[in-house]
Ligand code: ATP
């Protein structure tokens with residue numbers, strides 16, 4: 132029917148139509164964000180069916196996520212109706228490959244009922260093999276080997292094809308163990324994640340007839356997000372398309388963000404060489420974002436050297452500039468974003484949006500915690516896309532189990548979770564014994580363990596480990612019970628004070644130095660103990676240290692380990708908002724209860740990686756700080772290449788926004804209770820000033836009841852945020868271009884150096900010297916009389932008011 136046909140074709144611009152209507156032969160759509168690549172891909176599928184070029188089940192469509200496949204299906208359903216149900220081959224590389232592999236499993240020595248191992252199973256298996264090969268797993272962790280094998284599989288290297296250059300991997304034993312691992316998987320009739328594609332490729336390469344069958348079936352192949360395919364996926368596609376060449380790939384070299392997982396942007400660049408005569412369509416009109424958002428994104432991505440380079444334009448003329456705001460710290464940032472979301476929802480900022488229209492995109496998942504906590508506090512519904520919510524993560528649950536044991540030693544679930552984590556040589560047998568004893572006596576597992584120790588039921592090395600574990604829990608619990616107990620605190624403080632009062636000035640220089648050292652030696656354990664008695668944060672850190680839990684991840688050499696350690700630091704940071712461990716644990720259990728998936732509107736939180744291909748009217752991009760974004764780790768590991776991939780991530784982030792894009796940074800983050808000052812991200816400097824609105828810090832509007840112009844926040848803003856190099860550059864460039872900066876901010880920049888906002892006699896806190904009073908000031912320098920360290924000259928930005 133002509134009328135309906137018009138629907139999906141008339142929606143397209145001429146370039147898109149060209150890509151849709153070039154039905155046969157290879158087509159490459161290489162175009163920037165929001166230019167309608169995915170839309171054209173969907174139209175092409177509809178067109179193929181409408182033109183009777185293929186039945187729905189003869190079309191192979193590859194998407195980057197299962198969610199994207201579902202969305203595509205819905206859109207096709209709207210056009211094709213029932214016929215769309217026949218779209219059996221739409222999905223991710225993995226889901227499609229599993230289906231193919233089930234049919235030919237025997238060709239790679241498997242039965243079609245093969246199981247797919249998860250990461251834990253995979254590691255357990257590797258550990259067995261490592262032990263059998265007499266390798267010390269402590270020095271050569273199984274996770275390291277797992278990462279290597281994954282990388283090889285991404286490159287489509289079966290054990291016999293791993294090149295000689297890799298021979299030294301895993302202490303020269305990598306390839307040997309890879310082979311043993313593959314054999315073992317076969318015996319178990321199992322595959323791991325990476326095998327699924329690799330086996331398909333192997334089958335296609337070795338069994339011509341099978342390949343030809345599939346080539347005949349899939350008359351047309353379409354691939355979205357082609358810039359992020361790895362070698363194995365590329366081979367898979369090329370083999371399937373070899374006969375008919377009816378392959379249409381769409382992508383954007385500027386959005387290649389999975390290099391760290393083996394994706395090769397080169398695949399998209401050599402498409403024309405692989406498929407001669409390809410129709411190459413470039414789309415330049417963007418339909419998603421306002422001109423300011425587009426200009427900001429283009430300004431940032433310009434900094435990358437190796438790119439094809441594209442111009443993007445839009446017919447849209449209206450729209451707000453990208454908003455940029457600096458905050459004192461991460462908590463304030465989360466608070467501000469929460470308020471903005473509520474304002475937007477109520478239509479207060481000139482946009483009519485629902486929570487579904489808004490997203491917060493972070494660089495690293497540990498950044499989600501501050502937002503989740505804040506939203507929970509104000510009752511703002513949210514969902515985390517593409518991963519567990521913060522408090523559901525494995526390492527967080529483990530750490531929480533330790534805290535629960537410290538607060539309530541009878542918590543059996545917590546005991547069971549961590550009694551052998553990290554490994555203490557307490558196997559399942561020991562646990563069964565403890566469990567039996569505890570059940571028989573109707574006591575907690577911890578008391579059961581005491582019984583077992585008393586009667587020698589768990590003995591030897593395991594017994595010693597169990598004793599230490601039980602004693603640790605008792606000790607932590609004692610500190611919880613004696614929190615701030617004056618009878619314990621006062622004598623300790625007195626002892627510390629008297630040690631500090633000792634005067635060594637009459638001693639000879641050498642003796643004096645020795646006496647000072649001795650004093651420090653004696654002070655240190657006293658101060659540590661005082662910390663445990665007076666601060667739940669100090670106690671929490673001690674628990675994670677003494678249990679060996681932190682160390683377990685420090686020793687772990689896998690790619691995920693650093694992220695887990697960051698999450699643990701973030702967990703300790705979360706404690707600061709609570710009076711004690713109990714209050715914190717209640718807060719978290721509340722979060723867990725609120726999990727019900729009722730049909731309310733929610734704001735989305737996700738990583739930049741998970742946001743690919745998506746769009747939202749309002750996007751918040753927090754944490755644009757050096758080291759966090761661009762991520763220090765990716766720069767350390769991959770240098771300039773890493774930085775360019777980070778910049779592409781920034782581009783992906785900005786281009787998700789339709790109407791409102793807000794970038795923010797904090798000038799301080801707390802790590803393990805220590806202040807760390809942050810520099811604004813270099814990507815902020817790269818934003819073209821003409822397209823950016825610099826907002827003044829919220830506190831300057833006095834919106835949190837913190838007092839007027841001389842308030843705490845105003846001081847902070849003057850001393851830190853507005854005085855950072857990146858910020859100043861931005862301000863200057865705005866002023867020279869004749870764009871008026873917000874009044875408060877420019878005013879502050881001028882007098883920031885002269886005025887600190889502090890007053891003589893005011894009490895302040897310094898992270899190294901502790902509390903003290905200001906006795907004199909000059910410019911931004913303060914002379915402070917610290918309670919424990921005496922007089923010091925300190926620049927104002929390094930202290931905070933003591934009431935914080
Ligand atoms: P990304 O690179 O981020 O994946 P994309 O190129 O795939 O982006 P789409 O998601 O297909 O872009 O389209 C972006 C937005 O523009 C969508 O909301 C889509 O409906 C709209 N759009 C695309 N083409 C047109 C068009 N010709 N007319 C009107 N709107 C369009």
Ligand code: MG
Pocket residue numbers: 168169170355744
């Ligand atoms: Mg897309």
